[in-house]
Amino acid sequence: MASHQSTTRGRAPSKPPEIPPFWHKLNAFFLFPFQSKPLVYALFLSLCALAVTVSPLIAFFTLLGILLATARYSFKVAAMASMGVMRSADYDSTASDPGWTYLPWKFLGVLVVHGLVIGFMARASEGLADLGSLVSSLLIPATLMVLIQSCSLRSALNPAELLRAMAAVGWPYLLLCVFMLLLSMGMPMAWALLVPLAPKTLIAPVLMFVVVYFSWVTASMIGYVMFQNHQKLDIDLVKEPEEAVSGTGQGRPENPVAKLARERDAEVATLIREGQVREAYDFAYDWQRVNPDSLADQRRYHRVLLLTDKKDTLVWFTQKYIQSLLKERKGQDALKAHAATLDKVPDLVLESAELTLELAHLAWKSLDHKHATALLKGFDKRYPRHPAIPQAYELISRILHQGLGRTDQALTVYRVLKERYPQHASTQEVGWLLRDHTGEAVATAPLRSA
Template sequence: MDKQHCHYHQAQPATWHCAPCERHFGDCCVPLNADVPEYAPSCPLCRGQLRYLGAANSAEPFWERLPKFFAYALQPGPLMFAGALALASLFMPSVLVFWLALLSIATKYLHSVIEQASLGSNDAPSLAEAFDGSSFGAFLRQLGVFGVAMVLLWLAADFESPPLFWSVNVALVLVLPASIIRLALDKSLGAALSPAEVGQVIAAMGWRYLILCLFLFILWQSPSYLAWLLGFGLPRVVLLPVLALLFGYFGVVMCAMMGYAVFQYQGALGYVVAGDDAAQGFPEAEWRRRKALAEAEVRVKEGQGGAAVEILSSALRQDPEDLRLNERYHQLLYVLNERGDCLAHLPGYLALACRSNPQLAANAFLNARQLQADFLPDDPLICERIAGVLLDRHKTREGLSLLRNLHQRFPQYPHGARAYLLAARGFAEGLGQADAAGKLLAFIRQRYPESPLLGEVEALERVLARMAAQGS
């Protein structure tokens, strides 16, 4: 099954679907509220109920997680399981009842691994989960599946046709993993033997099911080959528990892989599970911001600019000091050429941006100049800070326009000397106009004779004098 992606962000997997709008949404467009776990998100377009897709589109392919499956089997539960098999092979008496009990426990534990991995959990089940009343029933059902497979193989051999025998043999090898998956999840012998139920597992994975079978076959054969290699140097009394330990370990790896394959293809199999790696919700304030930004972006991409403006405006009434919301609101008004609303929003936004991020304030000022050529903030400190940013960006003329006649526009501004010293540097360094810079420095001496910045004024005058001497 092909993975679905967010309609508005093609690199993001889809986690929600709106049937009326025929739109898939990712976590990028539908954030969750961590403070309200029962919150059910609605469609950003029609406000209808969304269908949760779980991790059907975000699960990592099982063939890319091979190292994680081997690490999965190194957790305490699987290691205790493998260790128990090794000890049993060494010390348990040859009594049929004891071995049937051991096989029951082993079957139940391996089924628990498949079941837990199918939920996307990265934590292996504890060994205690194998000791419940259903373990013997799970063993009998699994024995029934293997018994049917053996009967089919026996019937194929009875025809005395090698091609038929090997065809049935290969078919059983390919079908058994899907049958075991069905048995572990549905706990029903009928489901494990049903061609329709088993076929659904195979159809959900498609040709990738062959990859799963190939990996499982290699893993199943691995303990035998390792034991054969070790057999040349180990006595039988040591080799037998080592072999049991290896079979236990590789059995858990195989079952973890089968369970995760179900998790990966949960959509086609009718499961909806988020898994341990699912996106977490956000605190209330952060959720409101992300929700407004995401819904506004969706509306813009649908060509509904007016609706996007209203969404952001409503969000700003709740969080007027949120810089990201103000920035996006300003950008949207500017792009939509909403001249009046954009200019009306600027005073508050410029004050907020100057405190938090003067670079954004400078961007907003340049946008404002496109809407109104003579636009000037009505706060001298904002003028000075934006001018400093613009001068650093080598937008000298735009920066100097903010400082022109500052003492006349704001006669009570206490930092006039600092602002004009900044302007003098702009004339000298940005425009190379030493005369204009010198006049400003002289003006600072005259108007602000008590300023603590006179030392910097003198230093800049010396620099200008050296520049003038070199030029002559």
């Protein structure tokens, strides 16, 4: 470790390399499915389509299985590319997120919600339905980005998260939508060209290969756009831009810190895949103990902790990890870390009232009302006589009234707040917020707004 640290000490920070825009890399996207591993996998999935001629029932389950496998690999391709891993040969040495497995179903859930909204709009007028379809199409790339980052259906339906992804990409987002439209149009054109040339017995595999091919081209492009904007999207790379973009092997060497993190991630991922969770834990623990300020080591240790039964250690370390993330302004990662621990330890209580309130504010701003409510539940009992209690009541009132539409419950909270803290600024803020429902005369708006 000492020798590693000596290689980076005293080095002047260099300007991050320019990553070419995605429209300069179109050839790479179209060639990705022809890399050895995805090509073999695509051929295998295509040949499975031969079973569709056996019976309608077998055809249904075969097509469902092929499409599910294609979608899962598509999300993996995009997720790996977003972290700078552009070659499929490097996938085995890079840790993957188990949550990626369920992304096809969550994306299907998003499409169902979009369809229901468009159907509702169609009842009003055909023009509104067309507008809804257009908006849905424009949201698809952002939806995929949010799903890959968060693995959360709720986040993928959250307008704030979608706008954040679109804003991170900027005006090229519209160009990305255009290229995705062209790819969707290219699939039937490829079918029309290839089907007349294919033997009758191979028509089904040819059609399926085209579906798989265009799916993985699209995934490669989406992942690259995320990689190109990784800083704005708060994505931690496992391969530095020089190596991932150059493709020549003659660029500058990979950053030693990033390389070390990638190698450690791969080592731990291999141990976990082999069922050696105890060994993975020992390595992850030692690394974060030696490098207590390394977010990469903390993230790895937290993920391994989630796989163990060390709940007390998990609760203690989660709080330290969240504080480190907030210090680096990685609020969304902090919320994800808390949510993952909360799933493992439903009675999780953070020791710090300030930390709890800060996370609740972040969840509220992300429109994650369920998470914010879970953080604030029983706040006054968990932190008795704490000066932040009125602020927690204020936030609860906002969530109930503005977020969940439960104004009656918000009024109940306001009455308690008014009784216990009649002169507090938070009481005045909630009184102004609920002024149309309390019947109280409020002369002016408070000077501050949460």
